[in-house]
Amino acid sequence: MAKTIEQHFDDLRGTRVWRSIFRSGTGSSTLKRALAIQQNVFLHLFSTKVRTRLLSFSATWYLGTMTFGTFLILVATGIPLMLYYHPSAPQAYADTKDLQFVVSSGLFLRNLHRWSAHTMVFLVFAHMFKVFYRGAYRTPREFNWVIGVILLLITLLLSYTGYLLPWDQLAYWAITVGSNIASAVPGMGNQIHFLLLGGNAVNANALLRFYVLHCMILPLIAMLFVAIHFWRIRKDGGLYSYASEPATLRASAESGAVAAKEAQ
Amino acid sequence: MADSKDFTAGIDSNAKKSPRRIVFITRRTSAQVKADTEDQVQTFPEVLFRAAVAIQVLAIALVWVALLFNAPLEGLADPSHTPNPAKAPWYFLGLQEMLHYFPPVVAGVMVPGLVVIALIVIPYFKVNIEAEGLFLKDRMRRLRAFYFVAIALSLFLLFFKVYAALVPTLIMGAVMLLAAQSSPQSSTAFRRYLAARPLSYWVMTWFLFELVVLTGIGTFFRGPGWSWVWPWQGS
Numbered sequence: 001m002a003k004t005i006e007q008h009f010d011d012l013r014g015t016r017v018w019r020s021i022f023r024s025g026t027g028s029s030t031l032k033r034a035l036a037i038q039q040n041v042f043l044h045l046f047s048t049k050v051r052t053r054l055l056s057f058s059a060t061w062y063l064g065t066m067t068f069g070t071f072l073i074l075v076a077t078g079i080p081l082m083l084y085y086h087p088s089a090p091q092a093y094a095d096t097k098d099l100q101f102v103v104s105s106g107l108f109l110r111n112l113h114r115w116s117a118h119t120m121v122f123l124v125f126a127h128m129f130k131v132f133y134r135g136a137y138r139t140p141r142e143f144n145w146v147i148g149v150i151l152l153l154i155t156l157l158l159s160y161t162g163y164l165l166p167w168d169q170l171a172y173w174a175i176t177v178g179s180n181i182a183s184a185v186p187g188m189g190n191q192i193h194f195l196l197l198g199g200n201a202v203n204a205n206a207l208l209r210f211y212v213l214h215c216m217i218l219p220l221i222a223m224l225f226v227a228i229h230f231w232r233i234r235k236d237g238g239l240y241s242y243a244s245e246p247a248t249l250r251a252s253a254e255s256g257a258v259a260a261k262e263a264q
Numbered sequence: 265m266a267d268s269k270d271f272t273a274g275i276d277s278n279a280k281k282s283p284r285r286i287v288f289i290t291r292r293t294s295a296q297v298k299a300d301t302e303d304q305v306q307t308f309p310e311v312l313f314r315a316a317v318a319i320q321v322l323a324i325a326l327v328w329v330a331l332l333f334n335a336p337l338e339g340l341a342d343p344s345h346t347p348n349p350a351k352a353p354w355y356f357l358g359l360q361e362m363l364h365y366f367p368p369v370v371a372g373v374m375v376p377g378l379v380v381i382a383l384i385v386i387p388y389f390k391v392n393i394e395a396e397g398l399f400l401k402d403r404m405r406r407l408r409a410f411y412f413v414a415i416a417l418s419l420f421l422l423f424f425k426v427y428a429a430l431v432p433t434l435i436m437g438a439v440m441l442l443a444a445q446s447s448p449q450s451s452t453a454f455r456r457y458l459a460a461r462p463l464s465y466w467v468m469t470w471f472l473f474e475l476v477v478l479t480g481i482g483t484f485f486r487g488p489g490w491s492w493v494w495p496w497q498g499s
Binding site for chain 1: 327363372
């Protein structure tokens with residue numbers, strides 16, 4: 001009898017090569033499934049179990065998950081875009097035009113990157129407000145909220161630095177308007193403005209700086225903080241649920257004890 | 265029970281010196297009791313599968329948007345030709361709207377700086393943790409404080425003619441007054457809901473309201489010289 005695809009896959013997972021890559025081994029027991037999370041360098045950021053009630057759509061609207069999804073899409077589209085782009089003025093504009101009209105699927109790549117970037121900014125804000133209204137910033141999750149605020153700022157900076165890269169009128173003047181605000185910082189505004197742009201106005205130096213920030217420095221910082229953000233969810237006792245809080249449990253236990261006493 | 269105890273209470277962490285020890289769990293140091301009876305599912309595969317579905321749905325939606333709508337691309341950057349109006353990215357248009365009313369050091373540095381600081385400190389204030397209805401306790405004193413803050417803020421916005429921020433403030437103030445007149449015994453569910461809202465809820469909702477209104481105005485209602493235009497007037 002011919003083997004099913006599933007059986008072939010089981011055979012594959014039993015091979016020496018597969019076993020050498022994935023340490024947890026095969027099988028679908030609870031232990032093996034827990035090990036699949038715990039023994040994986042990326043997945044071990046998450047806990048091996050999640051409370052069922054928090055999987056319902058209404059609990060989180062999956063906003064954090066989808067924010068991470070936009071980040072993945074942005075990395076996946078951003079790297080091919082880098083292959084067709086020179087961060088120099090005015091070549092950057094010509095490259096963007098080529099992406100629109102010459103490069104195969106270049107228009108689609110750029111569109112997807114652009115709309116995903118806007119979506120990510122929106123989702124980060126939505127995630128923040130959802131977490132706030134759920135009260136999920138409460139002890140012991142205070143610092144994960146702070147990391148979230150840092151990630152909000154990194155997201156805004158990522159979007160802002162990417163905004164300049166097409167080097168068209170829209171990009172140039174948006175960055176001019178935004179960077180002029182830096183000059184208003186009391187005392188050292190002009191120095192900050194100069195440091196940001198590599199000059200007194202948006203020019204080729206600013207384009208190069210924004211390119212390095214956008215493609216290298218800020219994504220690395222974002223990944224670092226995203227890793228801490230995910231890891232802290234596990235360390236802080238999983239996703240917040242009011243009904244699972246120690247204080248709520250204690251209160252309900254006490255009220256239960258009081259009720260039992262009164263019943264006697 | 266009058267037998268003398270065969271141990272003495274003391275503090276010692278050296279297991280070699282005093283091998284028999286007893287643990288006293290005093291108040292405020294007891295271990296947190298966690299819910300271990302709640303239903304749980306394995307992260308692999310159930311949760312990862314759901315996360316993958318959520319990301320897939322999002323990706324499909326974004327691919328459709330990318331196929332149907334082109335990203336904007338204008339002419340080559342020209343420092344000698346300023347478009348009117350020159351607009352920042354949409355998520356900064358709330359700030360740019362504020363820049364229209366206040367000097368850059370206020371609208372561009374102080375306001376965003378204070379917003380970031382305020383966001384960071386939210387979980388560190390007890391008033392945000394306890395989350396009791398704002399007007400449920402100490403009602404008269406809190407009403408006076410509310411009137412003082414709301415009127416001072418409204419006069420400030422009126423003085424600088426920031427009508428775009430004044431209108432949401434007045435609407436929020438009216439809703440808060442309704443909340444002050446409500447109680448957990450109110451007849452409608454909506455008023456019971458309002459009565460239970462804590463201070464942090466009101467501040468954050470006011471901030472969200474202002475953010476949406478100011479960003480919306482900056483995006484859709486501002487034309488040449490940052491003058492008011494209707495979206496259908498075009499440019």
